[in-house]
Amino acid sequence: MRLELDQLSARHPQARSGQAAALQSIDLRIAPGEQLAVIGPSGAGKTTLLQLLGCALPPASGRLRLDGQQPWTLPAAQLRQLRASLFLAPQVPPLPPRQRVVTSVLAGRLPAMGLIESLLALFKPRDIPAVFEALECFDLGDKLFQRVDRLSGGERQRVGLARALLAPARLWLLDEPLSSLDPERSRQAIAVLREQAAARGVTLVTTLHQVEVALQQFPRVIGMRDGRLMFDLPSEQVSPERLAQLYRHHEQELHGAAPVDELVPLAQAMPVVMQCR
Ligand SMILES: Nc1ncnc2c1ncn2[C@@H]1O[C@H](COP(=O)(O)OP(=O)(O)OP(=O)(O)O)[C@@H](O)[C@H]1O
Numbered sequence: 164m165r166l167e168l169d170q171l172s173a174r175h176p177q178a179r180s181g182q183a184a185a186l187q188s189i190d191l192r193i194a195p196g197e198q199l200a201v202i203g204p205s206g207a208g209k210t211t212l213l214q215l216l217g218c219a220l221p222p223a224s225g226r227l228r229l230d231g232q233q234p235w236t237l238p239a240a241q242l243r244q245l246r247a248s249l250f251l252a253p254q255v256p257p258l259p260p261r262q263r264v265v266t267s268v269l270a271g272r273l274p275a276m277g278l279i280e281s282l283l284a285l286f287k288p289r290d291i292p293a294v295f296e297a298l299e300c301f302d303l304g305d306k307l308f309q310r311v312d313r314l315s316g317g318e319r320q321r322v323g324l325a326r327a328l329l330a331p332a333r334l335w336l337l338d339e340p341l342s343s344l345d346p347e348r349s350r351q352a353i354a355v356l357r358e359q360a361a362a363r364g365v366t367l368v369t370t371l372h373q374v375e376v377a378l379q380q381f382p383r384v385i386g387m388r389d390g391r392l393m394f395d396l397p398s399e400q401v402s403p404e405r406l407a408q409l410y411r412h413h414e415q416e417l418h419g420a421a422p423v424d425e426l427v428p429l430a431q432a433m434p435v436v437m438q439c440r
Pocket residue numbers: 175176177178179185203204205206207208209210211212
């Protein structure tokens with residue numbers, strides 16, 4: 164899917180009057196099948212950008228086009244159809260706790276189903292082999308019939324990502340898809356998502372707190388701060404100086420938590436009082 168944003172601004176309906184717009188004057192072009200990561204400190208507007216691209220939030224001003232269509236000018240039926248071609252994965256996937264994993268993953272197909280078909284799918288899951296295959300990509304094949312509330316946080320997050328592989332979407336919008344995953348699982352999940360998106364010609368836009376993952380695994384990286392685009396560059400051109408500027412006063416978010424093996428000697432070197440804090 165091709166994305167075009169011109170001088171786009173957006174504000175949340177619940178925002179206080181006088182609060183700055185969550186997105187301000189964004190100009191952006193994303194070609195069909197492109198893959199990019201959006202980074203920036205907390206509150207930069209990354210999630211809001213995904214909500215806007217996912218037609219969950221209308222622009223306050225400016226123009227948004229998805230494959231040449233302006234979503235918010237479309238009749239309701241056409242807007243529904245367009246939304247069915249988008250997959251928006253929130254940071255915490257909304258998985259009903261008592262549901263089986265198989266049903267949760269199949270929910271990725273719901274936007275493209277009619278009401279009766281989707282109700283039937285709730286009671287009698289169809290195409291179980293496709294669900295198994297999607298789960299296997301994330302090492303979760305053995306959880307097919309597990310209840311969602313018996314999964315760990317990281318497993319739930321991967322179930323939420325496996326949904327993308329079932330969704331009949333041309334645009335994947337992933338909000339912090341790695342927030343509950345350890346580094347090895349993170350690498351694996353991103354590799355699967357990138358590979359599968361490329362195989363299907365899907366456009367992939369993901370927000371990431373892990374700056375190194377964004378730079379190492381994505382060809383294009385966008386830096387956001389205070390609702391604005393600070394840079395939009397091939398990842399190899401994102402210099403340490405640019406990152407330092409992007410995360411100024413939020414340095415701890417840039418460097419993230421130190422790996423455990425680095426923390427242990429540091430903790431041992433500290434006086435006991437400091438270790439207790
Ligand atoms: N539902 C909401 N109502 C009002 N303001 C909101 C809402 N959601 C976000 N905001 C505000 O919009 C701005 C952008 O928030 P957003 O969640 O897009 O940032 P972010 O970069 O995704 O942050 P994080 O990395 O912490 O998830 C922030 O100032 C935030 O306070």
